[in-house]
Amino acid sequence: MTKNILICGVGGQGSLLASRILGQVAISQGWDTKVSEVHGMSQRGGSVVTYVKYSDTGKVASPVICRGEADVIISFEQLETARWLPFLKKDGKIVTSTQKIYPMPVISGNAVYPESLIEKIRENGNVVVECNAVDIAKALGNVKVANVVLIGLYAKHSGFDKEIFLEAVRECVPEKFLELNLKAFEAGYNA
Amino acid sequence: MQDKKNKIDKNKKLLLGNAAVARGLYEAGCVFVSSYPGTPSTEITEEAANYDEIYAEWAPNEKVAFEAAFGASVAGGRSFAGMKHVGLNVAADPLFTSAYTGVNAGFVIGVADDPSMHSSQNEQDSRHYAIAAKIPMLEPSDSEECLEYTKRAFELSEKFDTPVILKLTTRISHSQSLVTISEREEVGIREYKKNESKYIMRPANAIKRHPIVEQKLKDLEDYAASNSELNRIEYGDKSIGIITAGSSYAYAKDVYGDKASYLKLGMVYPLSEKLIKEFASQVDELYVIEELDPIIETYCKALGLKVKGKDLLPVIGEYSQELIKSKLLGIEPEFSSVDATIPVRPPVMCAGCPHRGTFYVLKKLGLTVMGDIGCYTLGTQIDTTLCMGASVSMLHGFNKVRPETASKCVGVIGDSTFMHSGITGLIDIIYNNSFSTLLVLDNSITGMTGHQQNPCTGLTLKNLPAKAISIEEICRACGVENVETVDPNNITEFEKLLKAELSKDKPSVIILKRPCALLKSVKKEDYVSVDSDLCSSCRACMRIGCPCISFETGKAVVDASQCIGCGLCMKMCKFGAMKLNKRGKV
Structure with a gap:
């Protein structure tokens, strides 16, 4: 079976590292894996999405995830959760940070940031797991590890052994930042 | 789970398509790489630079990169030039004739197309170049093939005595999939022998080479028919x-x-x-x-x-x-959606971006702005974006036709883009005498493609010290008498200077020098906070379009986690509501 995980957020939130950790989890199991990233202009504070796909039985063909195909959406920001919701399978699961980042049209008063997005998505019938990854990361002393907090939260609901994820974090994070990231993972796992 | 883990092949790696191409260069014994950064091709060269066995550099533009790599091939070393699709337009001149000369050691050109224009100004299809230049082209479909085809491209290049184009797309370049890595094959440096009829493409020789090119294509077609792996x-x-x-x-x-x-x-x-x-x-x-x-x-x-x-x-x-x-x-997907209007989230200039001050002044003075390729393409004030370097030459043409508005018109170009192809446009301005005012936005790095060194930064791709070429000296050497440098965050000084230069009936260059806010060397020790009692909700601070500032509570709020303390918003506030604070140790 191919499993499709869509990671979304705002450029600069660290979705690349998150996707690489998930990719590492899959290849550590010996599974065929594809990870599709976004580089360049859209990274400049725009809406960004990366895809992680793996198969425990055969090959992954397409590296992209289309509408109605994601088993899981991991989102760093509420508005992005809502934006990418059409990519989720009918019975798919959402792991999201409750952080809000106002896009420029909202900042400049030309658009409104919609209210109660997570509640609305839940009313749709989708399972939503949430935490405020940024507040947790801030409490750990570095807002940048919010991405790994969220990976920790996902790990708990992923069905994988925790140790498999910890090993992937060790594999993907530079030695210098490892301790902080492992703490972030734990904090997310226990959130 | 443990059993499975033991089965994992240590030579299997999850690699980005671009990293797999770089691995292919390494394994093929490539010794020379010259490229110009361009999304989605950039990481090929960055990754290649991590191999000690490969000399790798950023050239000032794709034509230079191509010719440098071609020179390396003629000298007898396997070589590579990497670029994005529009970069191949810049390198098209040597591309066409290199089909006639052929190569000495294998020579591969990596070109990455960008269908859907994730980070490009057009979505041209590079395959037309292969046909037009009569050069074979390989196209991988995943990272494994990126590695495999790179190696094969060198073999084909030497077997058929021709450059070979390796064509990628954003999705292949920026997707990771599993590859099997192997050892580097040391192929050495081939002998160089002077060969006039092969390497000097004066008409008498080129006339004789053209039929050889046509024959090679026939031979390659036979190869394509018989090679079931490819x-x-x-x-x-x-x-x-x-x-x-x-x-x-x-x-x-x-x-x-x-x-x-x-x-x-x-x-x-x-x-x-x-x-x-x-x-x-x-x-x-x-x-x-x-x-x-x-x-x-x-x-x-x-x-x-x-x-x-x-x-x-x-x-x-x-x-x-x-x-x-x-x-x-005719099958449409089933999917959920949420009952809400989702505002778009376009890319914006980062918090603390040095271009923000520049564009604030340009907007304030209501100028017509010829734009270029770089982060400043995001500036809302620009009138045009065509290609690398076009800001300078278009400014010249625009002012020649409308001399009466030359004092209300500028061109903006970044440091790396100026080095790429801005200088020749500047020479046009001087030589043909237009009273144009050019702004070079020098943020000390190639920004949009993710921080590559360039000829102005004083460092090479491999992070070795280099002579930092002075934009100011180049402008003066081109004959520009009025060359001034100013910090774009000093908006008062910049506005005064800009008005003065625009009023002159001579060409001017203003260099706006301030490093990219994302550079590690830029200290983020300060941040701005708002005294909500003093904030009058006038929204004057919003004029700079900073993503840190919002008005959720009716008063200005600055997101301290994003703010780097550039202080530009404070210059907008007439009520002294914004204050600079020192950040505690993080």
């Missing part, structure tokens, strides 16, 4: 036969699986008539699935084959399994 037929259900290449192969596989047969082309030029006809004869209905232009399809039609393709599939944008399902099978 051009692979996969027979499944024969009611539908699909001819495809690159990422389109992956999408087609995703949709049809073994319910179709495939002719998966690794060599997209030249195409093999024999192979295509053979495949077509075995299937009931023939489809061509290819992104962008109908190149394979047109070829098939010229062979008299009945084929479905662009009558159903678009010539615009990236493909996906959803698109193929919808257009070819």
Whole structure:
């Protein structure tokens, strides 16, 4: 079976590292894996999405995830959760940070940031797991590890052994930042 | 789980397509890489630079990169030049004639197209270049093939005495998939022998080389027909036969699986008539699935084959399994959505971006702005963006036709873009005497593509010290008498200077010097906070379009986690509500 995980957020939130950790989890199991990233202009504070796909039985063909195909959406920001919701399978699961980042049209008063997005998505019938990854990361002393907090939260609901994820974090994070990231993972796992 | 883990092949790595190309360069014994950064091609060269065995550099532009790598090949070393699709336009001049000369050691050009224009100004299809320049082109469909085809491209280059183009797309360059790595093959440096009839393309020699090029294409076509690894037929259900290449192969596989047969082309030029006809004869209905232009399809039609393709599939944008399902099978996806209007989130200039001050002043003075390629393309004040360097030459032409508005018109170009192709435009301004005012936005790095060194930064790609070329001295050497440098965050000083230079009936260059806020060397010790008692809610601070500032509570709020304390918003506030604070130790 191919499993499709869509990671979304705002450029600069660290979705690349998150996707690489998930990719590492899959290849550590010996599974065929594809990870599709976004580089360049859209990274400049725009809406960004990366895809992680793996198969425990055969090959992954397409590296992209289309509408109605994601088993899981991991989102760093509420508005992005809502934006990418059409990519989720009918019975798919959402792991999201409750952080809000106002896009420029909202900042400049030309658009409104919609209210109660997570509640609305839940009313749709989708399972939503949430935490405020940024507040947790801030409490750990570095807002940048919010991405790994969220990976920790996902790990708990992923069905994988925790140790498999910890090993992937060790594999993907530079030695210098490892301790902080492992703490972030734990904090997310226990959130 | 442990059992599975033990089965993992240590030589299997999850690599980005671009990193796999770099690995291919390493394994093929490549010794020389010269490139200009451009999304989605940049990481090939960055990754290649991590191998000690490969000399790798950023050239000032793609033409120079191409010629440098070609020189390395003639000298006898396997070489590579990497660029994005529009970069190949810049390198097109040497490209065409290098088909005539051929190579000494293998020479491979990596070009990455950007269907859907994730980070580009057009979505041209580079395959046209292979056809026009008569140079073979390989197109991988995943990272494993990126590595494999890179190595094979060197073999073909030497076997057929021709440059070889390796064509990627954003989706291949920026997707990771599993590759099997192996050792580097040391191929050494080939002997260089002077060979006038081969390397000097004066007419008498070139006339003799052209028939050789045509013969090579015929030989390559035979190779394409006989090489089943590169051009692979996969027979499944024969009611539908699909001819495809690159990422389109992956999408087609995703949709049809073994319910179709495939002719998966690794060599997209030249195409093999024999192979295509053979495949077509075995299937009931023939489809061509290819992104962008109908190149394979047109070829098939010229062979008299009945084929479905662009009558159903678009010539615009990236493909996906959803698109193929919808257009070819009429199947639409089922999905959820939320009952709310979702505002768009366009890319913006980062918090603390040095271009913000520049564009504030340009907007305030209501100037017409000829734009260029870089982060400053995001500036809302610009009037045009065409290609690298066009800001300078377009400014010249614009002012020649409208001399009366020359004092209300500027060009903006970044430091790396100026080095790439701004200098020749500046020479046009001086030589042909237009009273143009050019702004060089020098943020001390190549920003948009993710922080590459350039000739002005004083460091090479391998982070070795280099002579930092002075933009100011270049401008003076080109004959510009009025060259001034100012900090763009000093908006009062900049505005005064700009007004003065615009009023002169001589050309001027103003260098706006302030490093990119994302550079590690830029200290983020300060941040701005708002005294809400003093804030009058006048929204004057919003004029700079900073993503840190919002008005959720009716008063200005600055997001301290994003703010780097550039202080530009404080200069907008007439009520002294914004204050600079020192950040505690993080």
